[in-house]
Amino acid sequence: MTHYDAIVIGGGHNGLVTAAYLARANKSVLVLERRPHVGGAAVTEEIFPGFKFSMFSYVVSLLRPEIIRDLELPRHGLHILPLESTVTPMENGDYLAAWGDHDETRRELYRHSPRDAEAYDEYGRLMHFMAQAVKPILGMVPPDPTSFAPSDLAGLLKLGKHFRGLGGERLHALVKLMTMSSADFLDEWFETDVLKATKSASGIIGTFLGPRSPGTAYVLLHHYMGELDGVFRAWGFAKGGTGAVSEAIASAGRSFGAEIRCDAGVSKVLVRNGRATGVVLENGDELHAKTVVSSLDPRRTFLQLLESDQLPSDFVSDIKRFKFRGSSGKVNLALDALPSFTCMPGVGRQHRGAFSISPSLEYVERAYDDAKYGEFSRRPYMDIVFPSMIDPGMAPPGKHVMSIFVQYAPYNLNGGWTDAKREAFGDAVVNTVESFAPGFTSHILHRQVITPLDIERITGLSEGNIFAGELALHQLFFLRPAPGWAKFATPVRGFYQCGSGTHPGGGIMGASGRLAAMRILKDGT
């Protein structure tokens, strides 16, 4: 029987990153993936013949540059195509556009408000700086403020020094970003409603909060941390879809000697005398390893892979309290022609970027109100991209794929999700797009509607939360996923966690996977 140094449960991007780093340190590593291919929520699938979709996660930007470097991902096929513009259609037929060319964006803003065009640069500088200031924290193992261990005290001191080093003005900006609603934060800067709406929309992604809910300003910043080739605030597609990112990391892992087994779901972690010794597969096979690492979300990691008597009871209740509340869905469409939007008719460079359906703050807030009371948004917030415009391989010649990220679609829908409800949700999405791009519906060849329940069923992410646990202030840093257990270790010796449900979490970032691998190597497998 083979005995591995480490078994990684789950072949999503974080699991693969952990495996690759462990293999790179000459450990024998086995990755076990339940589905027929790796990637988790970062997968490309040919859903309709000839049409390929980044089924769930569809943009790349948060992936840590040190991971790209350490694992030499470009050599393994990672190629990012920049996504430059965002057009926000307004209900009055006008639009607000942000282009790749900074001066053009300023001119466009000036059209709406000279004051905002002025403030925009200052705002950008501040956010850029704040993102820089927070970045070191993403790469840091969170110190535990309740512990008196020297390493924790040193960590806290270092953190205190780091923050004080920012200076008053920036420190205050940070406090505001951590506590305010994105709408209130943006109100301090801008007067143009549609500008605030489209900016605040990035503050609600993946959360069960509206733009007026405190805590959303932080998500605004989280999305500013995107970095491609060292350029801040750059978003892009992976050539071949998001699945190509997972494939590249998997390929890097294999090149270091990691073994990846698909169609191999894990049902339990084996624990002997308080120590993890391996896993049991769904088919009953047992595999053994010195270290077991789970990249699944905290709920599945602790409440499903382990028995509750293997964990301290207060830890179990902390994990049970960890909030998921998936709020987003996805609609993937195969088109025979690109839609023409009323605000910017025809087909052109606007289709190479994103369309944000966030015409006003009130529109987005009302979309949230629906979800708050258990309904999907009748007129949802949407982020629309056409990957086939930049990566023609995604669709047959002359045809296109359209990816629509939709919010809000609550996991706990009144009466539960049914096939009929799913289609009604799909209709709401299509009808809303139609209202901004008349005639669009007639170009739809195929449609795939994904609800949070579908996300949960397919990827295993609890309640379909795309961040493997809400990015709320009380679920971040030393509280992610539970106080005292934010350093990738778990109450079971030899058992670690490395998914997005751990610090810093969220997005295709890989930081959790990397930090977990560092921790495991430090502890010695």
Add this chain to the structure above:
Amino acid sequence: MNYDAIVIGAGANGLVTAHYLARAGKRVLVVEQRHAPDPSADIGWVPNAIIRDLGLSGGGLRIEEPDPWITAPLPAGGTLELSRDIGRSAEAIGRISPADAAQWPEFCKRMRTLAGVLERLYLVPPPDIESHNARELARIAGLGLYVRRLGKQTVIDLARILPMSIAELLDDWFESDVLKGLLGALGVWHLKQGPRSGGTAFNFLHHLAGSPAGTFRPPRSNVTQTLEGMKRVEVRRGNRATVLAKNGRASGVVLDKSGDTILAPLVVSSADPRATLDPVAIELDPEFARAVDNIKARGVVARGTLTLDGAPSYANLCVAPSLEYLERAYDDAKYGGDSAAPYVEVQRTDGNRLELHVQYVPYTDGTANVQRHQALQQKVAQLLSAQPGQVRLQSPDEDEIQRGATEGHLYHGELTLDQILFMRPVPGWSRYRTPIAGLFLCGSGTHPGGGIPGAAGRNAAREIP
């Protein structure tokens, strides 16, 4: 007559500052725009230090701590009454939810511990986290150590609960809608936020300061009346005062009606920061002026009185039957309208005066709207089974017109996490000073904010040289 100091506003904070300054030997004049003292009760904890320092007990201070402290109608008829005695409350809760009754004692204890941490922070100036001063750093370290000594659970609770929404916090503990509604209401007091908004758990804890475990409504008192009645400082009524400042230095105030100028080397304003500083904005750095303009003080509460034929059976009635009721009330305000079904609380003071707190009635444009006023009166009367004529209300707009409080916000700035401690009233200026030499702030707009009458006034007085 020459004065050493002029205090603007004869509310609790203004008078407390004036009394402390007088006690330190300064000749103090308080200027107040209202002709007659405000008869409404002061709501909130009056810290013992103030009572002791200013000898308020001898001045006729009355603190009311009603028992039971809340009465809430039950949907099936009858009421839920919660008492100061934790066991009795648990018994009452047990009749609607045994599970909640079991949770009650532990919930009361945990919340009390956290409120205790706030009390300690509230009686001193906020920590200056930018300071390089060894004494200040030692003080901050001392606060940190104090919190850690309270135990691991308290540290975790503080970090977890403060940014939470009150709805999440209560959902963690309880199942009964009525119980969560009456507790959740305290979390949204004077906030343009609903119970599902982050930071409302902090607002909840803020309003627990000074109350014993198991009581979730602040005490009421006559502290303002007591201070004025003690006649230790001169109060001149009937004129609104504007700060007089030139070349970055305050020199006194100008009275609006009489046109009099009163000079003094020290001016302390208990009016809200925006109302105080806007008239002298020309003296301010634009960044600072912008920060003052950005203070969120969105009034959402109509206050007033209810006149009934006989004394009611309750001391404090709460109409907020569930968290969803509160959230929907907020939704209306979010888009600028009054709540179709507002949260209403009736508080009986010991003179059998019934005071109303109606939320959400958002500030609109600073004008009084008769139609809107009548509709609101009718709605509230209906909720309380009274006649519209028995309800008298003042909306935030009307409050701004009458008292000049910016956007009619009682606390001069919402108690949200970005507007407390060293962020209050504006980031970096939490030590009661302003960029104008000789001009200080001492009102609810400063740390620790509204709902703790006199605390800001006392902290300010101790910072004034």
